[in-house]
Amino acid sequence: MRAQAMYEWIKAFHVMAVISWMAGMLYLPRLMVYHAEAQTGSIQSETFKIMERRLLKGIINPAMIATWVLGLYLAWSAFGFKGGWLHGKLLLVFILSGIHGMLVKHVRNFANDSNVKSPRYFRILNEIPALLMVGIVILVIVKPF
Numbered sequence: 830m831r832a833q834a835m836y837e838w839i840k841a842f843h844v845m846a847v848i849s850w851m852a853g854m855l856y857l858p859r860l861m862v863y864h865a866e867a868q869t870g871s872i873q874s875e876t877f878k879i880m881e882r883r884l885l886k887g888i889i890n891p892a893m894i895a896t897w898v899l900g901l902y903l904a905w906s907a908f909g910f911k912g913g914w915l916h917g918k919l920l921l922v923f924i925l926s927g928i929h930g931m932l933v934k935h936v937r938n939f940a941n942d943s944n945v946k947s948p949r950y951f952r953i954l955n956e957i958p959a960l961l962m963v964g965i966v967i968l969v970i971v972k973p974f
């Protein structure tokens with residue numbers, strides 16, 4: 830396969846992984862808003878636990894790994910890890926990965942019935958991945974610097 834065609838295939842799979850990761854990063858904190866409003870020990874609360882665990886283990890974690898592996902390949906093969914836009918993008922993706930880590934911790938706390946955060950906290954947390962996505966997509970497509 831030509832190197833260019835190979836690059837385009839990898840980029841296509843990178844974007845598919847990104848869509849899956851972002852879908853979860855936008856939905857999981859929203860689930861937690863409702864979970865934080867539910868009574869501990871209620872049927873709703875137990876159902877949210879299952880939904881959160883499956884979303885995290887089945888979609889968000891594997892999609893994040895695929896996004897990173899494929900993205901790093903693209904950054905290395907075509908750009909040699911150079912470019913202000915790429916460094917800016919990497920910074921924002923590191924922050925997004927940090928939010929991912931916080932969500933893992935919150936899923937664990939909900940599973941142990943030890944969440945102490947309010948619905949308002951999760952509402953605010955829910956906005957951050959959307960804002961990061963705006964910056965990441967502008968950097969990689971417009972490449973302003």
Ligand code: HEM
Nearest residue numbers: 843844847851896897900901903904922962965966969970
């Ligand atoms: C995990 C670390 C990531 C790295 C190292 C990375 C790196 C890259 C690179 C080098 C490209 C190719 C750019 C080009 O060919 O002009 C690319 C494409 C792309 N990335 Fe990422 N990326 C990562 C994560 C993300 C995330 C989290 C998003 C969105 C939230 C994202 C969205 C995109 C999009 C939409 C494209 C296609 C751009 C185009 O074809 O013009 N990437 N990425």
